[in-house]
Amino acid sequence: MDSASPTASASTNRGGRPKDWTEPRTRRLIRLYLFTTLPLHKILELLEEDDFKPGKDAANKVKNTVLGNDPRWIRPRDDNEEKARIRGLRNSLRGRRGRQNVASQGPSGTAPGHNINQGTFSEDRSLGGTTITQSYRSSFEESHWPDSASFAHPLTTNNTYSMALDEVTSSRFIPSLIGRRNSNRQDTGLTASTDISITSALREKLSFLSLSKAKRTFKVLKRYTFPKNLESQHTFDISHGPEHLSSDGGKSRPLDATFAIPGDFLNFELFANRSRCATESLAHAAGTCWCKVDDQVGPTRKMWANTKVSGHISDQGLMLIDSFGNTVFHYLASLDGIQDLFIHLVSQAPREPRLPFGASNTAGQTFLHVLHHSWFREGSRLTELLDTLRAQNFDIFATDVYGRNFYHTLRHNRKNSARFPGQTADISRINRRDAFGLKPMDPYPARDNTYTTTHTQVTQGANTSIAPGLSRPTPKINTQAAMIEDKEIYMHVDLLKVVVKAVGVDEDFAPNPQNEDSQGRNGFHCLAEIDFGLAPATPKHNARAYPIDESRLSPPGQSKRRYDDSEEIEVPRTVSDSRRLECIRGLILAKVDANQYDINGNTPLMSFVLHSSDATKYEKEESETVLRTLVHSAGARLEARNRSGETALHLAARHGKTVALRVLLELGANPNTRNGQGLSILEVIDNLYLTTERDDKHNARFEACRAILTRTPDATKQSPNLLDEWGKK
Known part of the structure; x- marks a missing residue:
């Protein structure tokens, strides 16, 4: 008790109470807690300084405040896991900075970046900007962050950080x-x-x-700390989107490979301008140019270039599949001038069940996604091909990781045509919104700044603004004292209406799985945002309180009114009684699409990740169960990407959602994906870490996400390549 809360003395020391836990002390506590196996009392001994004697109770309070309810599961389980996590820190941006500074003054006289004890470490130039936003029901509900912020990457070749x-x-x-x-x-x-x-x-x-463990502990405590003099860093920005316009409108510069996916590796025309790639360009420096892609997929392209396929269905060459899941049918579909041969093979393929005829590559693309553009010209045999595939029950509506089906490709290649071959009953599947907000059958507007041209299609950035005249009036809630405005409750009522109509619990009792709101959110999206414990005059956990209802105040001279439990909405105490899970089961039975994109480019799984919470044991268990149910029972895709190229795992790490991060990894999410700027998850965390010097809670969350991602030696790579990202597992 004395160490936990010592009494005041002549030195005025408060003895390790929460107010004495400054930002640096909290960061050191969290690093040692997450990256070493030291017991807490030993960690506190290492943190003692001058008159600061941290107590266990105060330390636990600080730790649980920033890491969430009972974070013991995040700790390394043994020395092997500790080594793996510290190795991840060593490979991080701050780890490389520390090695650069050490090498610049090493006793051996070696050049910076070439310390004899640590090998050669090349500086990673692929970091660019990223954003962090505060979401409803967030783990950071008490924080107040702007909607977005840009973070830059320092070019350290000619810039030595001056550390303390x-x-x-x-x-x-x-x-x-x-x-x-x-x-x-x-x-x-x-x-x-x-x-x-x-x-x-x-x-x-x-x-x-x-000795080895002491070294590791010292590195965690002293070396892998927050870098100083951030203002001295150079900015390294990458234009968001694959087209970088030059003075001639971009005509002289090839498109970069920002959003390249496995089907594009078969398109030899995309690599034709390799010799024109400017090595000083931003895309080249970031590793998102086609010449960098060619360096990594060159062997695969060479394999296909040497492949010869006959017209006989028993040809063993038809069994070929490359490292990215592309089949020989993908390869043949991407070629020009072989439409007759291709239709012949397609019509015969069902006779050989072993053939990978309907297989998708690792980006979810069937061969229809990679058809050569000659298939979309007038006079081609495209209609015949589609009729043949329908007769064979081929999945024409299969979508890739960006939610694009064959009709998005058709729309791009036939911009001036309104013909969409298909059945009337298939309109909802044809006119599916992709991650970029584009529906194939919607009117094609004139090109403007909301469009980004990619190598496969033109995608629209949806405009989410609402005209002032169309905005809904602020609702009023009557009380005995006054009229209290409460937009939040009204918003949740609207969200619940979408869920109810989708399930079919309305006047007609007719399920409408396609029902969505003005933001393109279906029942799953809306359910992710609903707070079932929200009620007038009842503040939700860790959130701002509602306006005080003065009618509830005791008159002057009378004692304070006793709290009545019946005035607050009862919240389930166990996950089995979760209203959210009950609604999810109803949405699954109603066949609501668990992979639909809203107009902001998010899938339901992404929405549930963004709005998950771990503030209490119940919320942690509910979040975990909901995510597993979405994937196992509703068919939510782990590798679906938003318009920034992020998977749900990216979003979990970027928003510090530790429970969601762990569950997604356990479900099989690939930790080596990169976003639209070519940044890995760990690189994004590094950038975010640089912005949290004055924010203990966010800093701790990003440290926890890094710890979870680097539990094992090869779990997550700092700078993955295309095979790490798209290779078959």
Whole structure:
């Protein structure tokens, strides 16, 4: 008790109470807690300084405040996991900065970035901007962040970060060759030479550890800390979207490969301008140009170039599948001048069940997604091909990771045509919204700034603004004292109406699975945002309180009115009684699409991730169960991407949703995906980490996400390549 909450003394020290936990102290606590297996009392001993004596109770309160309810599951389970996590820190942006500073003054005289003890480390130039937003029912509900913020990547080739002297001089351990005299404690091999500056107190605190573990602990505590002098960094920005316009409107510059997916690797025309790729361009520096793609997929392209296929259905060449899941049918569909041969093979393919005829590649593309543009010219045999496929029950409406089906490709290649071959009953499947807000059958507007041209289609950035004249009036709630405005309750009522109509619990009792609101959100999207515990004059957990109802206040001179539990909406205490899960089951029975995109480019799984919470044990369990149900029972796709190229796993990491991150990884989500700027998940976290110096809660969340992602040695790569991202698992 004395250590947890000591009494005041002449030094005025408050003894480790929460108010004494400054940002640096909290960050050190969280790093040691997440990246080492040290017991909490040993961590607190390492944090002691001057008159600051942290107590266990105060430390637990601080830890649980920033990491959520009972974060013990995030800790490393053993030394192997600890090593893997610290290796991840070593490969991070801040880890590379630390090595650069050490190398610049190393005793061996080696050049910066080439320390003899740590090998050669090339600087990663692929970092660009990213955003963080606060979501409803967020894990950060008490924080107030702007809707978006840009984060830059420092080019460190000609820029050495100036770190604090004590961090620079204490960056490495050198094993002591001469034992310390007159010492009865274990020798850790730590020295206080001129090259290493480490206080005797810290050496004493680490003496109970082995040399290797002491080194790891010291690195976590002192080296992989928050970098200084952020204002000195250079910005490295990448235009969001695949077309970088030059002075001639972009005509002289090839499109970059920002949104390249496996079907594009078969399009030899996209690689024709490799020799024209400017090495000084932003796309080349970020690794998103076609020449960089060619370097990684060259062997696959060479394999297909050497493939010869006969017209006989028994040809063994028809069994070929590349590393990205592209079949020989994908390859043949991407070629020009072989329509007769291709239709012949397609019509015969069902006779050989072993053939990968209807298979999709790792981006969800069938061969219809990669048809050569000659198939869309007048006089082609496209209609015959489609009729043949329908007769064989081929999935013509299959969608790729951006929600695009064959008709999006048709729309792009036949901009001036309104003909969409298909049945009337298929209109809802034909006119499916993709991640970029485009529906194939919608009118094709004139090109403007809301459009981004990609190598496969023109995609529209949806306009989510609402004209002032069409906005809904602010609702009023009558009370005995006054009229209280409450937009939030009205908003949740509207969301619930979408769910109810989709399930069919309305006047007609007729389910309408296609029902959506003005933002394109279907029942699943809306259900993710509903707060079932919301009621007038009843603040939700960790949120701002509603306006005070003065009618509830006690008259002057009378005692305060006793709280009545019946005035608050009862919240289920177990997940089995969750109203949200009950509604999800109803939406699944009504066959509501769990992969539909809203006009902002998010799927229901993304919405549930963004609005998940881990503030209480119940919310943690509910979030986990909901995500598993969406994937296993509703068929939500883990690798679906939004218009920024992010998967649900990207969003979980970028918003600090630790529970969602863990569940998605357990469900099989690929941690080595990259967003539309070519940034991996760990690179995004690095950028976000640079912005949280004054925000303990966000800083801790990003540290926790990095810890979860780097549990095992090869779980998540700092800079994955195309095979890591799109290769068959």
